Amino acid sequence: MIHTLYVEEEVAEHPRTREVCERFPRAVRILCRRYGEIFNRKAQNFRLQKRNPALILARKHGRLVLETPPGYGLGDHRHFYFSHMLNCLYDCRYCFLQGMYRSAHYVLFVNYEDFRSAIEAKISGFCGETCFFYSGYDCDSLAFEPVTRFAENFLPFFAGHPEAWTEFRTKSTQIQVLLERKVIPNCVVAFSFTPLGISETLEHRVPPIEKRLKAMKELQERGWKLGLRFDPLIYQPDFRAHYERLYSDVFRVLRPEGLHSVSLGPFRLPKSLYENMYRLYPDEKLFAISLEERKGVLSYPRGLEEEVTAFCTRELLRHIPGDILFPCHVPA
Template sequence: MRKVIYIEKDIKDLPRTKYILKKFKNPIIILIDRYSEVFNKKNQNFRLQKINPAIILAKKYKNFILETPKSYTIGKKNNYYFSYMYNCLFDCRYCFLQGMYNSSNFVIFINYEDFFKEISFLKKKNIGKNTTIFSGYDCDSLAYDNITNFSNSVLKYFENFNDIELEIRTKSTYLKPFYRRSLKNIVLAFSFTPERFSTKYELGVASLKKRVDALKKVVNFGWNIGIRFDPFVIYEGWEVDYERLFKILFSTVPREQIHSVTYGNIRYPKKIFNNIKKMYTNEKLFLKFEKNKKNIYDENNGELIDNFCKNYLFTQIDQSKVFCNIHEK
């Protein structure tokens, strides 16, 4: 299928735009003034667009980095996130993006350097030392990296930001740029659910074997590894599946290379939950979701998940490396 690529007129001649365009065979190019003209308008079908998402090449002008919700941390006091891209190559049934945006087209902000410039201000403000920056909040950081070459710029810049920590979160097996000398301030974080669940609910994500093989390679290069069970999912037989998954992962990554482990249940703000529910009228995954006191929709299984994870994880790694993302009732 030919790809439609929308390009903001102001950036059409930039080298990075041309670099990305070269990755596509015979694309249909449509020039636009601003990405907001085409992205996230009301009359769009997120599900249908997933069949062949268009690409929108744009420039971001402000709000390069944003503060994360207060409880969101992997150990540091100051936590920020940035998104050089909106939306994701993968198609996870529970993904909050599908409730957040009306469009599943990919927006790529090609002025990566402006993100890094803003991050460097943190260093100047002297708050860098106790700071984690998260990449992969509104997208999978690496899933489209073979097109965007984003990680190459990240590595170049973060080599100089050595007191600011960066988490790059992904489900991708495209880790080629990280088959090199590791950087101490970068955490490569991998999200996992058991394979039986992943096969059905995380379309486009590689098999567990392929992912573990890719993980082994970056481990061998000495990278700090984050393991993410967020979301942690409950279904018939989940305990056995998770125990097996835990065993595989903790035997793959040496303890000293595990930077952090996080877990949390599937949870949504009201608006996002309602949008997703409407999208999948026959889906059983959200069947038992209810509004909790914090106005978050979840399945009331936080305690179950918390107990299970603590029981296992605390025997494997230092408690200070384990972070729970379950909202208190």
């Protein structure tokens, strides 16, 4: 439930702003000049704010579509990401957002039309190359769909650009918008998972695994291309049993031949973000165990990381062909 809406003066009359405000008639509406006046201020506590985040409606300026960092993305294509929203409805303890932003408020950039123009410019700029556009980097692509209508707005756009691919990354079960329309062959709906015990402990407010799998099954039956994202891989003493069970649960429900891609990546965080997260949650086991720094990125000690990654890769390959498995490479 949103109790407070901050609205940039510049977008106060934008149709999408009006639409969102109408959804929350009882919320207090506060005008601001730029969202950074609220979102980027020093002296904010992400953990305290996360209990009751406000929604900020703003215009995104500058570079709207960015290249993904090296090592991310599927295969040898051009990979871009764009963020129509900052912050996520869920509260996953491993998520870098809590270390990256000072504020836990949600920012929704309402100028979808500018994002679409920027994506079109990239598509024509890389004419002939396959371009991927990821939307779930700074938020969950679908979790806030009833409010943002992001998918509803961008699916027709990508339907009109079959030469480009898009990925909606989510932990949500908000799939109605997908079920209600014709399948778009260049859209991948990618769901993230961690094993049950880890999910229950670290992924707060996230729908249970079985509900996410049920949503995926429905989408698969309708013909949507699906992705599976096991990123981050979280270590625990009996990780083998946990991941075995997770994969067995997943592939009991999903047909491997209907999958577009599966990716996995070890738990890792840039050191500066880790320090922010540790300050917020000093009593969190995830941050208390021993991590190693390699090129500014903290991860499990190399042996442990390789053990977890190798095991999960082997297990996955028992269920899926190798050509749809994409490990995420982190700096060596």
